[in-house]
Amino acid sequence: MVKIMATADRKEREKEQRKNAIIDAAEKLFFSRGFDNVSMEELAKEVELGKGTLYLYFKNKDALFFAIILRKMDELHEIFRECADLKVSGREKSKLMGKRYFEFVHENKEYYQMVCTNGPKLFRKLENEELHTFVEHMKEDLLLHHGVFREGMADGTVRDDIDPLELAFFMALMSNSIVCLDPGWKTVLEAEGISYHQFVKDFLLFIGNAIEKRPDAD
Amino acid sequence: MVKIMATADRKEREKEQRKNAIIDAAEKLFFSRGFDNVSMEELAKEVELGKGTLYLYFKNKDALFFAIILRKMDELHEIFRECADLKVSGREKSKLMGKRYFEFVHENKEYYQMVCTNGPKLFRKLENEELHTFVEHMKEDLLLHHGVFREGMADGTVRDDIDPLELAFFMALMSNSIVCLDPGWKTVLEAEGISYHQFVKDFLLFIGNAIEKRPDAD
DNA sequence: TCCATAATATGACCATCAGTCATTATACGA
DNA sequence: TCGTATAATGACTGATGGTCATATTATGGA
Numbered sequence: 001m002v003k004i005m006a007t008a009d010r011k012e013r014e015k016e017q018r019k020n021a022i023i024d025a026a027e028k029l030f031f032s033r034g035f036d037n038v039s040m041e042e043l044a045k046e047v048e049l050g051k052g053t054l055y056l057y058f059k060n061k062d063a064l065f066f067a068i069i070l071r072k073m074d075e076l077h078e079i080f081r082e083c084a085d086l087k088v089s090g091r092e093k094s095k096l097m098g099k100r101y102f103e104f105v106h107e108n109k110e111y112y113q114m115v116c117t118n119g120p121k122l123f124r125k126l127e128n129e130e131l132h133t134f135v136e137h138m139k140e141d142l143l144l145h146h147g148v149f150r151e152g153m154a155d156g157t158v159r160d161d162i163d164p165l166e167l168a169f170f171m172a173l174m175s176n177s178i179v180c181l182d183p184g185w186k187t188v189l190e191a192e193g194i195s196y197h198q199f200v201k202d203f204l205l206f207i208g209n210a211i212e213k214r215p216d217a218d
Numbered sequence: 219m220v221k222i223m224a225t226a227d228r229k230e231r232e233k234e235q236r237k238n239a240i241i242d243a244a245e246k247l248f249f250s251r252g253f254d255n256v257s258m259e260e261l262a263k264e265v266e267l268g269k270g271t272l273y274l275y276f277k278n279k280d281a282l283f284f285a286i287i288l289r290k291m292d293e294l295h296e297i298f299r300e301c302a303d304l305k306v307s308g309r310e311k312s313k314l315m316g317k318r319y320f321e322f323v324h325e326n327k328e329y330y331q332m333v334c335t336n337g338p339k340l341f342r343k344l345e346n347e348e349l350h351t352f353v354e355h356m357k358e359d360l361l362l363h364h365g366v367f368r369e370g371m372a373d374g375t376v377r378d379d380i381d382p383l384e385l386a387f388f389m390a391l392m393s394n395s396i397v398c399l400d401p402g403w404k405t406v407l408e409a410e411g412i413s414y415h416q417f418v419k420d421f422l423l424f425i426g427n428a429i430e431k432r433p434d435a436d
Numbered sequence: 437t438c439c440a441t442a443a444t445a446t447g448a449c450c451a452t453c454a455g456t457c458a459t460t461a462t463a464c465g466a
Numbered sequence: 467t468c469g470t471a472t473a474a475t476g477a478c479t480g481a482t483g484g485t486c487a488t489a490t491t492a493t494g495g496a
Binding site for chain 1: 472473474475476
């Protein structure tokens with residue numbers, strides 16, 4: 001009987017490993033050639049499995065996309081947590097989190113390419129279980145930022161006339177809009193003589209400026 | 219000879235009408251059931267044409283999506299132009315444009331639903347001719363806003379320490395990020411006890427506040 | 437009026453691909 | 467060693483975007 005339990009455990013671990021191997025392969029292929037341009041057949045070949053086997057580990061292709069997202073979200077969350085744990089002012093933490101975030105985006109260009117391209121549609125399909133998991137992950141990050149802003153308000157480095165939670169939302173949305181900037185917009189920027197790099201810098205200044213505590217006025 | 223030319227003209231007009239009829243039908247179906255859930259076969263049936271015929275008028279399904287977008291962009295642009303032509307301060311124009319924009323979004327819910335869901339992927343596929351057309355349309359709007367901000371800076375109703383063109387970009391991006399707010403985010407908002415309506419209101423206040431001229435400080 | 441030609445329309449057909457399932461192979465415990 | 471449960475498989479299905487050889491229609495001149 002003990003033996004049975006032990007085997008079950010091992011199988012569980014093996015299953016988890018196999019799952020991760022599949023996600024690894026999916027990342028490799030999706031990142032390099034795009035989610036839509038990789039068939040489940042190809043992916044199966046990459047992990048040396050039959051196509052049908054993939055469906056024993058993931059409900060469908062979207063679930064695979066979703067699994068990649070969650071793994072990256074955890075990775076990023078770890079970075080945010082580190083920043084939040086530092087012993088500096090709220091505003092400093094927030095600044096650092098922004099900096100680390102953009103570094104992370106830079107180090108994961110293909111990932112963000114995939115998310116920006118396919119995310120919007122797939123996220124809108126999420127339901128029940130999956131939506132819930134996703135929402136929980138978003139919440140974790142959001143609450144971290146929320147906490148940082150509250151600290152900032154308490155220590156006087158962040159303006160305190162806005163709900164800190166909403167402020168966290170604003171920041172997330174604005175950051176996201178730069179990261180996922182449409183190529184059309186990029187083209188317009190260039191046509192108007194503004195480099196993307198410059199634009200990002202200015203937008204971040206604008207945002208930073210908008211959340212900092214100001215010398216009192218009316 | 220004259221007759222030939224006249225016929226050519228008429229044919230040209232008829233072709234244009236047919237094209238518009240197809241776009242009408244496509245809007246109707248795509249808006250109500252989603253871009254992906256409408257097959258070209260169905261669409262053909264709706265306009266009482268053979269499937270192959272559609273491809274005489276539009277290169278592919280994406281081109282149809284794109285045609286819908288352009289038509290709506292023109293509609294919205296007309297509204298913006300009206301606002302820009304009013305005889306009020308720059309800041310007032312900008313405010314009004316924002317108001318009219320959100321009204322427009324409200325009146326075209328299904329359209330924005332479609333754009334937010336399928337736009338990101340399709341816009342990233344655009345190339346050459348199509349990309350150029352799209353960029354030109356975006357530019358038109360952008361320059362209108364740019365002009366309004368410059369007026370605002372000149373008349374002292376808008377802060378003048380930022381490039382007005384970049385400011386126009388910021389506004390466009392931020393507005394867009396609210397309009398296309400991911401359902402996941404909406405769920406998180408709700409879970410945290412913030413209604414979407416309230417959130418939009420606060421974000422707009424935040425933005426407005428960020429572009430208004432401030433009592434001088436360092 | 438009638439014909440030749442060009443323009444327009446058509447739907448059977450093709451290729452692709454996500455997802456299924458009946459069948460086969462493997463691992464395990466007795 | 468054997469019977470059962472678990473895991474793996476790939477042929478198959480259904481849906482669909484896009485093509486193309488063929489058919490239909492409109493046009494302008496004879």
